[in-house]
Amino acid sequence: MLFLRRTLPLIIAFVMGVIGILCFYIPHSAAESLELELTKWDRIVAAFALVLGIYSLMRLHWTRVRRQNPGWGYSFLVFVGFAIMTLFAIYNDGQGPLNPQEIDTGPFVWMYNNVQVPADATMFSILAFFIASAAYRTFRARTPEAAILLVSAIIVMIGRVPIGAAIYHALPDLAQWMMDVPNLAAKRGILLGVSLGAVATALRIIFGIERSYLGGGEE
Amino acid sequence: MRYCFLFLALLFGAAPIHAQQPTGVEAIDTPNDSGGSITVTWARAELPDGAVYKLAVGESEHGPFHPINRSEVNLQSTDPGTFGHGDETHHRVFAKITEYADLADPSNRLPIENGKTYYVRVNAQLPSGETLPFAIASATASENFFNWSKGNNFVIGTVFSLIILGGIILAQKRDLFIRRIAGLEALDEALGRATEMGKPVLFAHGLHPMGSVSTIAAINVLSRVANRTAEFNTELRVANNDPIVMAVSREVVKESYLNAGRPDAYSEDMVFMVATEQFSYAAALDGMMVRDxxxxxxxxxxxxAESLLLAETGASIGAIQIAGTDSYTQLPFFITTCDYTLMGEELYAASAYLSREPKLLGSLKGQDIGKAVLLIAMILGTLLATVFDFDTLTHVFSAD
Known part of the structure; x- marks a missing residue:
């Protein structure tokens, strides 16, 4: 049992990790085929996991509906939406489920374009208000760092709109300099750490040093 | 006098024609590929407007030659991964050939086969339609076992791996200093607060799938969080947007509860799927935060983009928020709205930091040494390139 729970996953992680690294450097067709094969396995695993995901989603919302938790009506809508989209996917614009899915016309595409896309756009547009409220909280110059942030943000924001150049002709250049020099330097510093961190994390997992993803840390 | 004119006419008339002829034509197997391609190179020449190079491939030196209609001729300096960074790359051009036209049916394309020798004919065609003398070179396509254009990446990756492994070995022999990470120090406090208030802890995964390092790091943090919530008997809710991440998270939480001696406290409903679409995920999580x-x-x-939608909603309900991401575009949003933020590599270091396990801490130390080496190389490279116009060190760290 310990072999199945600990040793086997560690062996799989090691073998797959080494294969992944080797495939990156080997252009031979055998390496390409192996990589393609593993991608197919990944898709098969993902297909099974998707069933688990749908089951989990349904179970979550069914529990809410059954217990009539606050907002249970939204959970009911999940079932309605799921049923409608499943039926439209099977209908497939009159071509049935055995033909490739129609991606240009039909009720499934119509629902996606006229319900899902506007709903997504609505959520995305809310972001503008959230940015404003977050900026209001953060830009209060209570500390020197917050004051620097406030001044930088004002220069960059005003420098990016036509009125910036009207106020002072060098403002757009100053805004661009702030993006290209201090901002880029900070960004590259983070990227440097992220890249090395990714290498270290990959090594820890490949060599079985990091075992938290197995659930229990050290044995 | 007549002979003098004839001499001048030959001199000035013939010279441009010779300049337009392809010289130094060489054909090679395209390096660093899986075969099915040959590369032909020749010296760069100034052609008159409208003149083009014509390439043709044959299986024999004497033909027949099959035209290549879609060959792209570039300077070698445009592909430093294959031809290097030398000055000579500015004076030679190359074309990569992967297929050629079938003479019987020109719309049919025949692929370059591995192991077969092909003869490439190169000549220039003037706007008048006149074709200049040609040159022929031969090559055999084959599969390569190592991509030398990634050679620097391999060497640097190996060196950093050895430094990190060295750090791990060093950590087993003596104690290492690891700087304090406020976000991780506050984790126990945040979980304790949820315990005291009798309210749940919400753990939300990012949008990347299981193959991403950030997701693996998040799973590692989840394992430690689940261990603590099991000990504190606090309700844990784990939201997912990827079914595989959900399946792995479920196993991780289950194991953590088992290891904490609280298997009875674990329920499958703790780890659930929310939505696979980005904004559906954000909307559902926002709803859960407001209601629960x-x-x-x-x-x-x-x-x-969902980062601020989630964090700002969390801030509005007064929750203690700890965020960790390696997405530098979203870091400012988390920093402004969350109480603690793990920036970039701190997310990867979280598991090692929380466990205090010497081997894991050693890898962090190795990571720091690697960073110092890179910083020295950057400063040295900048100095050499700026002051001495010596850019070799820059190329060593270049991706192509």
Whole structure:
């Protein structure tokens, strides 16, 4: 049992990790085929996991509906939406489920374009208000760092709109300099750490040093 | 006098024609590929407007030659991964050939086969339609076992791996100093607060799938969080947007509860699927935060535009928020709205930091040494390139 729970996953992680690294450097067709094969396995695993995901989603919302938790009506809508989209996917614009899915016309595409896309756009547009409220909280110059942030943000924001150049002709250049020099330097510093961190994390997992993803840390 | 004119006419008339002829034509197997391609190179020449190079491939030196209609001729300096960074790359051009036209049916394309020798004919065609003398070179396509254009990446990756492994070995022999990470120090406090308030802890994954390092790091943090919530007997809710991440998270939480001696406290409903679409995920999580009002929000992984939607909603309900991401575009949003933020590599270091396990801490030390080496190389490279116009060190760290 310990072999199945600990040793086997560690062996799989090691073998797959080494294969992944080797495939990156080997252009031979055998390496390409192996990589393609593993991608197919990944898709098969993902297909099974998707069933688990749908089951989990349904179970979550069914529990809410059954217990009539606050907002249970939204959970009911999940079932309605799921049923409608499943039926439209099977209908497939009159071509049935055995033909490739129609991606240009039909009720499934119509629902996606006229319900899902506007709903997504609505959520995305809310972001503008959230940015404003977050900026209001953060830009209060209570500390020197917050004051620097406030001044930088004002220069960059005003420098990016036509009125910036009207106020002072060098403002757009100053805004661009702030993006290209201090901002880029900070960004590259983070990227440097992220890249090395990714290498270290990959090594820890490949060599079985990091075992938290197995659930229990050290044995 | 007549002979003098004839001499001048020959001199000035013939010279441009010779300049337009392809010289130094060489054909090679295209390096660093899986075969099915040959590359032909020749010296760069100034052609009159409208003149083009014509390439043709034959299986024999004497023909027949099959035209190549879609060959792209570039300077070698445009592909430093294959031809290097030398000055000579500015004076030679190359064309990569992967297929040629079938003479019987020109619309049919025949692929370059591995192991077969091909003869490439190169000549220039003037706008008048006149074709200049040609040159022929031969090559055999084959599969390569190592991509030498990634050679520097391999060497640097190996050196950093050895430094990190060295750090791990060093950590087993003596104690190492690891700087304090406020976000991780506050984790126990945040979980304790949820316990005291009798409210749940919400753990939300980012949008990247299981193959992403940030997701693996988030899973590692989840394992430690689940261990603590099991010990504190606090309700944990783990939201996912990827079914595989959900399946792995479920196993991780289950194991953590088992290891904490609280298997009875684990329920499959603790780890659930929310939505696979980005904004559906954000909307559903926002709804959960507003309705269930968790005391602690932990946002870990790679986030996109939904980061602020989640963090700002969390801030509005008064939850303690700890976020961790390696997405530098979203870091400012988390920093402004969350109580603690793990920036970039701190997310990867979280598991090692929380466990205090020497081997894991050693890898962090190795990572720091690697960073110092890179910083020295950057400063040295900048100095050499700027002051001495010596850019070799820059190329060593270049991706192509």
């Amino acid at each position: 009002r968790p005391a602690t929000n932990i946002l870990m992984g790679y986030f996109y």
